Amino acid sequence: MTETTAQQHPAHSDDPEYAANLRRATLASSVGSALEYFDFALYGLFSALVFGQLFFSNLPAEFAVVASLASFGVGFLARPLGGLFFGTLGDRLGRKWVLVVTILLMGGATTLIGALPTFDQIGIWAPILLTVLRLAQGFGAGAEQAGATVLMAEYSPVRRRGFFSALPFIGIQLGTLLAALVFSLMSLLPDEVFFGWAWRIPFLASFVLILLALFIRLRLKETPTFVELEKHEQVANRPIREIFTKGLAGVTVGVGLRMAENGGSYMFQTLALAFVAGNFLANPVDRGVATWGVTVGSLIAMLVLPLTGHLSDRFGRRVIYRAGAVFMLVYAFPAWWLLSQGDPLTVVIVIALGIGIAVNTMLGPQCAMLPELFGNRHRYLGVAMAREISAVLAGGLAGVLGAYLLAVSDGDWLLPAIYMAALALITTASTFLVPETRGRDLLRLEDAVNVSTDEGHERDADLPVGSAAR
Template sequence: MSDTTAQHPAHTDDPEYAANLRRATLASSVGSALEYFDFALYGLFSALIFGQLFFSNLPPEFAVVASLASFGVGFLARPLGGLFFGTLGDRLGRKWVLVVTIGLMGGATTLIGALPTYDQIGIWAPILLTVLRLAQGFGAGAEQAGATVLMAEYAPVKRRGFFSALPFIGIQLGTLLAGLVFSLMSLLPDEVFFGWAWRIPFLASFLLILVALFIRLRLRETPTFVELEKHDQISQRPIREIFTKGLPGVTVGVGLRMAENGGSYMFQTLALAFVAGNFLASPVDRGIAAWGVTIGALIAIFVLPLTGHLSDRFGRRIVYRTGAVLMLVYAFPAWWLLSLGDPVTVVAVIALGVGIAVNTMLGPQCAMLPELFGNRHRYLGVAMAREISAVLAGGLAGVLGAYLLAVSDGDWLLPAIYMATLALITTASTFLVPETRARDLLRLDDAVRVSRDESRSDAEIEAELQRA
């Protein structure tokens, strides 16, 4: 059977399709909000709080390193979760995997709020924290990949970039909520904050889990997966396919994510630890510094759909490359300005880094990653690209960056070089991937395996858009 056989998904003028598109957007957005509320909250607490709660037996600067290491450990579990759940997503469908992952991830986050501290049970406190962080990472390993695939497969072809970016506003809402909660809680007296109040946002995430589960249980399977079932094309060995046919797509996908994912966590965790810890002569108040993340998430709510729309108009690669180059240019002045320790400057630098530099890449990425892979192993391919890069970029960003700062006595130049290196890798990767805009998601072959003579011209892409 041909790679392009079967029918394209319905269009938005079909009332049933339009209703399912709205459900898919809501289901993806709520899950993204929960995941990034959990991760942003954990990132903020690991950078500024958990060192004192769970690693109080260490010197302050190395307590931060250990705390950020516990944050990074979650990334080690993400590829395993992506491999496990991604395989199920390609064999059983997108919907039920998303139901299971949201429960696992949210349950682990809730239990973190019930953990005793180091002063209460000693070494068992950081051990239990690490175990729950691993469980959180295992569930998150397929959560965002599933939301990405779900939305791309539901979205209309001509506006796939825009619609695929909409659920990722949930990421910004989750980050915004986490930053807002942390900033407000920082106003509490230290004895209250460190005594019991820090537990509240983790325990309260249980309410978000219930809402997400209710929405996802009402969701229908994606049109492209239904076509696989109809034509008996479901892969029984998606792992074998991804490591034989899909490896080029995974490799390029990892490269594309290095600056976006690594830069995001450097601004959201490492930068906060740098300005609010013992690295500066006059540290910035942790509550004020966290406002940078909050404002950055607010900016990203507008940047994401805009850059998704621009990728529909001008192509995924050019918009993505613009974001990568922007981060490359921004890295050195940003970290130098952070080293000055001026509170207003700190908030502005973090907000612009998170809101514009990172999300100019994330906008086109939402559609681009699913477009890189064929229909039989798309879920697994996106999961592997996202989660391997999450280990290499996001997972290392905090702990390696904190270590570099600790051994260099807070030299801002080292994290700047680190961020610029990530941006160079992503910039180079944008030259290795073909233009994927308007690619038929019913195709079974991967985009990166298309030879040069098969690459589509701009005229051919426009012709495909007219037919869609």
Template sequence: MSSTPTDSGADGAGTMSQTEYAANLKRATLSSSVGSALEYFDFAMYGLMTALVFDRLFFSSAHPAMATVAAFGIYGVGFLARPFGGLFFGTIGDRIGRRWVLVATILLMGGASTLIGVLPTYEQVGVLAPILLVVLRLAQGFGAGAEQAGATVLMAEYAPVRRRGFFSALPFIGIQAGTLLASVVFFLLTMLPDEAFMSWGWRLPFLASAGLILIALFIRARLRETPSFIQLEKQEQVAERPIREIFTRGRAGVVVGIGLRMAENGGSYMFQSIALAFVTSAAIGMDRGMVTWGVTLGSLIGIFSVPLTGRISDRVGRVPVYRFGAVFMLIFSVPAWYLLSLGNEVVAIAVIAVGLGVAVNSMLGPQCAMLPELFGNRHRYLGVAMAREISAVLAGGLAGVLGAALLAWTGGNWMVLALYMATLAAITTAATFLVPETRGRDLLRTEDALRISQTECDTATDLTFTAEDDGDGGSAEGTHAAARATASTRTVSTNPSPARR
């Protein structure tokens, strides 16, 4: 039986059979999708509850505006924990492998989310209620800090090179599915009598997280380690100190990765939470159950737009597609928030749906492959985790806290929020001019994309695309040829000296 590459996405030669590779590719896709669905179901649900419920349940009702700010403050606490989780689990992922880290993160993240469903309220235990919520939010964020990075790296390292953008984007349908499920469930819960919803109805979606945890654990326990990491182990190139490498050799990639994520991550949370808080505030007064349909429709659009833009990035490159999404958000920011301020529910639903489904997801599609392609094999997990999670603090976490504060301080001035979103989009647009085209990059390379010349990137891309066929699982002979062709561009020998191991 012919063999497929150890890393169909990295041009490596290996021992995995065609059938085994195809089976593991499917498991990797399903495993990453379920994890993404759980993470974003929890986070979308938490965002919805923060905007509309938690300020009333976990804080004193004496000062409603300050209660909203405090609720979003705890929402932001989860983002503060994510870089530490990414640093901790990302280091482990680069030292012992990707698979078992993903098992640990799903347990921690999902377990914390489930326990939120049994928390006492402020009325029951006073100030202890928000303290417990902070603790669980920290645990949730610590686990999530490496979950999405792990899913991103896992799929990029398993995917066929020629279709890496498309395959890497498939698990992120789980993001859309999780967000879609959260908004649908929340809408159904709002149909309960207000007393029932506020007493026990809000707890149900968090308790339901336990079911997704069991499904994800079952799938991930059967998943084989990624081909790229297996190749690192065979060549004795596994990094002993990934943290030192990422803050020396990989620092530029992390900084650019943060810039790329500002509009995608910040815009996502602004449309999912701040926009809902804005349009349901006393000044505008829209129905909370109705406007959540904007998030639902945006997620539904994303189920198609994320893999579509990932696929387009396989054809025209990651950078042009990413830049389109950033520029679209930049242009869309002012009219979007002006339209939200008009108080028309149909218009608000459309604005939120377009913001999420088109602006945000046009960046998320190519990002799924682009971030792993920015980093070398020895510190890829940690590099992706740091870029994702530091940006999550700067964009996602601050979007909630700063957005709620701006709403309170300005009396609901839409222009301030529009300028904030436009600033995030401008940062990401600028970042797209700092990154080289990474489409088709050999993932066995140990140096970062920003450390080699654009000519080398283009050469590796051309060689890889010529060698590999269009099949979903890749061609064994074609990928072996690509591995031989790109070997001359690698800077680290397959038999490194002890000093470089």
């Protein structure tokens, strides 16, 4: 970019307008992430431990859990469709308004879940309506996190992009933490109160978060990189065609990178809880105690996320990402064996380390890495497709396939351990297929995987923080 262009779009942290926009973008992304993961963590916890009794009470207990986790997993099927639809709009119309629509759709579906009648009240229509709302929730979420990822990467200063891009993802941990705390506190209620009406409260209360997120996002300005596309009339007319031709390699690698992070996250947050608190162990752990593992893991992740984002600015995205994938690979077998022992304190520690260290050591560098993989014309759609296809293949299957394997094997811990290790192997291999993206100019139109490995990377990283390469 020319000096004139760089001056028109300052990215210095001491520039008042830029600093205000960066704060606003961070807040908008963080609140949206918090709402999305409050919704998803809440639904995941309830599907693992509660919804089987409320919406699938006509099934035997073990398969009620499988059916309940299947309703959780079906939302992932809608996520690629939502990512495709809203990602296309994001690349054609801009990032801001898509983020406004997705937060309304996702949050509205969550709120309505709290108003659903149960199986005992309306029979088969109860799980059908639950599934429909879960599909709507997934459709909106399909572009929500991708939009937040792209938004922060495009606003962040180039040399600290890893750190700043990771900050909104603390909202993920806040949402997960809030869901786990709410569930733990509600578990103290008598069963007749909890299963009678109290379970509805957190779903209905998410409406407050929707209003807050909507207020913040309506005040948000469009990202500088999309403004540049419009200014030079380079906005893609057919981003779908581009992403499935020029962007296909980037999407494929992005899916591989996400398998362990996304699949591992949902295995620790849902499947592990169903394993230790359900009917798979001789002495099940109390569901309220087990969820403290998710709570502690979220607290650890709040430190790990910005730290690993910062480390990826110093040492590169690939090496930090690979460290997290290898840790999960090594951790999988001892973790599931320890869970099978049924000791409450051990359960909390195992789940906390899995979420806080294994998963989030990958998520930290991923926040900047995925947007850096794609060119400016189809970045939103590319990130959405990489995130949401992997969400189906990893996170969506983690609960239902894992629960099925446990059900048919009479609770054999080895099967989910092998499953988790396989996901970690895929991600570890993927880190060797992607070029280093640290410091890449986000105004470039070609994808990182379509140029020579690391070619141009050092040049982009050497640009001053205030350049248009943010």
